[in-house]
Amino acid sequence: GGVMVQAAVQAKSGRASRNMRRGACSGCAIGMKKRRRQPPNEGARVGCTSNAFPGRKEGVSIVGGSKAGRVEREKKSTEDWELWAEQINNLVENLDQRSEMSSDLLDAVVKVYCLHSEPNFSLPWQRARQYSSFSTGFVIEGRKLLTNAHSVAYHTQVKVKKRGDDIKYTAKVLSVCREGDMALLTVEDDAFWEDLAPLNFGTLPKLQDDVIVVGYPIGGDTISVTSGVVSRIEVTSYVHGSRELLGIQIDAAINSGNSGGPVFDRTGLCVGIAFQSFEADAAENIGWIIPTPVVAHFLAEYAKQQSFPGFPVMGVYFQRMESPALRRANLMSEGQKGIMIRAVEPTSCSHGVLLPGDVLLAFEGTEIACDGTVPFRRGERIAFGHLVSQKFMGEEARLTVLREGTVREVAVTLGSVTTPVPLGMDVDEPPYLVVGGLVFTAVTVLYLRSEFGEDFERNSPVKLLDAMYSKAEHKDQQVVVLSQILASEATTGYEPDAFANLRVYSLNGKPVRNLADLAVLVEQCEEEYMQFEVGENFKELIVLETKRVPEATANVTKQFSIPSAISPALVPLVQEKMNK
Numbered sequence: 001g002g003v004m005v006q007a008a009v010q011a012k013s014g015r016a017s018r019n020m021r022r023g024a025c026s027g028c029a030i031g032m033k034k035r036r037r038q039p040p041n042e043g044a045r046v047g048c049t050s051n052a053f054p055g056r057k058e059g060v061s062i063v064g065g066s067k068a069g070r071v072e073r074e075k076k077s078t079e080d081w082e083l084w085a086e087q088i089n090n091l092v093e094n095l096d097q098r099s100e101m102s103s104d105l106l107d108a109v110v111k112v113y114c115l116h117s118e119p120n121f122s123l124p125w126q127r128a129r130q131y132s133s134f135s136t137g138f139v140i141e142g143r144k145l146l147t148n149a150h151s152v153a154y155h156t157q158v159k160v161k162k163r164g165d166d167i168k169y170t171a172k173v174l175s176v177c178r179e180g181d182m183a184l185l186t187v188e189d190d191a192f193w194e195d196l197a198p199l200n201f202g203t204l205p206k207l208q209d210d211v212i213v214v215g216y217p218i219g220g221d222t223i224s225v226t227s228g229v230v231s232r233i234e235v236t237s238y239v240h241g242s243r244e245l246l247g248i249q250i251d252a253a254i255n256s257g258n259s260g261g262p263v264f265d266r267t268g269l270c271v272g273i274a275f276q277s278f279e280a281d282a283a284e285n286i287g288w289i290i291p292t293p294v295v296a297h298f299l300a301e302y303a304k305q306q307s308f309p310g311f312p313v314m315g316v317y318f319q320r321m322e323s324p325a326l327r328r329a330n331l332m333s334e335g336q337k338g339i340m341i342r343a344v345e346p347t348s349c350s351h352g353v354l355l356p357g358d359v360l361l362a363f364e365g366t367e368i369a370c371d372g373t374v375p376f377r378r379g380e381r382i383a384f385g386h387l388v389s390q391k392f393m394g395e396e397a398r399l400t401v402l403r404e405g406t407v408r409e410v411a412v413t414l415g416s417v418t419t420p421v422p423l424g425m426d427v428d429e430p431p432y433l434v435v436g437g438l439v440f441t442a443v444t445v446l447y448l449r450s451e452f453g454e455d456f457e458r459n460s461p462v463k464l465l466d467a468m469y470s471k472a473e474h475k476d477q478q479v480v481v482l483s484q485i486l487a488s489e490a491t492t493g494y495e496p497d498a499f500a501n502l503r504v505y506s507l508n509g510k511p512v513r514n515l516a517d518l519a520v521l522v523e524q525c526e527e528e529y530m531q532f533e534v535g536e537n538f539k540e541l542i543v544l545e546t547k548r549v550p551e552a553t554a555n556v557t558k559q560f561s562i563p564s565a566i567s568p569a570l571v572p573l574v575q576e577k578m579n580k
Contacts, residue, residue: 147260202269215261228252254287315348
């Protein structure tokens with residue numbers, strides 16, 4: 001789940017391989033050390049008198065030259081072989097040795113096999129080549145399994161296998177929490193649930209508490225157990241979901257395949273889910289787990305509405321007020337603390353309630369410090385955004401603000417925010433529209449990455465990057481782009497290389513808010529020409545003859561094996577707009 005995580009896994013894997021090779025070489029060097037050559041007259045005394053081998057008495061010498069010596073050697077060799085042969089099975093398990101972790105805990109951890117087929121964002125009517133992955137999951141109440149969202153992203157098939165079993169059971173994905181990197185699965189086959197006990201969740205651990213990571217990482221097929229301690233607890237960035245939520249940093253190894261596995265405390269309670277780690281060249285032994293409060297938020301939302309709408313946000317941009325001069329300029333008294341609102345998202349719950357220049361003093365009665373933190377636990381503080389993420393979509397929150405020197409109490413109904421250029425992982429099929437050879441789509445981060453590579457923030461057109469960091473004025477706002485031009489009779493004269501990845505502004509003078517709007521304008525066009533206003537540094541016109549568009553569209557879709565001129569998910573939106 002994410003480039004950073006994958007790179008960290010690859011780096012750690014390489015390091016482990018190198019360590020194994022060094023160990024082998026060291027062992028060989030010891031095992032192949034040359035023995036000192038003895039003089040011929042001392043040959044009778046060459047031998048081993050150590051008690052390191054079973055059945056050999058200390059001080060017994062092997063006489064090498066006589067027949068009696070050979071018989072004695074053969075006898076001792078047979079005794080040694082018999083003794084070691086008897087130990088083969090006994091050394092596997094000793095009833096007197098310490099017991100391992102509770103078998104119920106280990107049995108509740110399963111291996112997840114997934115086949116993925118990612119969309120092709122550059123050719124949105126196609127999908128990328130299928131690939132496979134494996135990760136970890138575990139059993140919870142209600143005959144359900146928890147794993148990571150990135151473990152089942154763009155899944156075509158998911159199977160799970162129990163510890164010590166040779167059968168893979170087909171699993172069904174019930175819900176995905178992309179922002180929190182969690183997914184809920186179930187298995188319909190009753191045989192899978194036999195002798196499986198669900199794990200119990202524990203509270204948020206303390207710093208330096210012991211933790212145990214259980215899963216199926218690279219390096220083997222059987223279950224793996226690593227241990228460490230809690231190093232840090234704070235709001236951190238979730239790579240897969242591009243969201244900042246509460247996270248726990250541990251120093252136990254988290255490698256590829258550990259994703260989705262449970263993390264236990266010393267009492268056997270699950271205190272988190274393993275999900276990401278730092279790159280090896282950036283830091284050593286830094287892994288992150290999803291804490292149980294975040295897990296509980298996901299499970300509570302699913303129990304209520306059988307889906308997960310996401311974590312709420314306020315949709316504001318703030319500035320710290322650590323400068324005394326800044327506080328005095330905003331009429332704050334000596335004891336007041338807070339943060340200054342600098343901008344408000346037009347599509348957020350705070351629009352029309354909070355204003356730029358307001359000082360946010362408290363959230364739900366909890367005072368916000370001038371550095372943007374709130375009290376967390378004894379001796380700890382945390383970013384105030386954690387308080388917002390603990391709420392549910394549609395829940396009301398009370399805010400205390402200072403506006404022009406007057407303290408006011410206001411309320412907001414928490415929700416989501418529309419971004420003009422979203423991440424793009426919430427849809428399995430990217431939207432597209434083909435008009436006489438012109439291919440239009442909506443810009444997402446994944447589309448930019450597909451077109452311009454991992455360094456898309458440097459290589460993408462400036463206008464598209466500017467849109468990515470702008471604010472959406474409407475809930476349904478998108479950045480529509482002319483992705484490419486497919487050769488057809490209607491598009492003759494327009495060089496494909498000159499008209500690619502250009503933002504679309506209007507059709508026949510009518511502004512385009514989103515891709516569905518563009519489809520409606522094309523469908524309802526009665527003018528002789530379709531004039532698309534597109535451009536990067538300046539606006540250009542692409543003109544098509546309206547009467548030639550239907551035939552050209554049919555020819556292009558047939559020639560390039562495009563199943564439909566409009567993506568299936570876009571059809572109901574267009575119909576809804578046309579019926580209004």
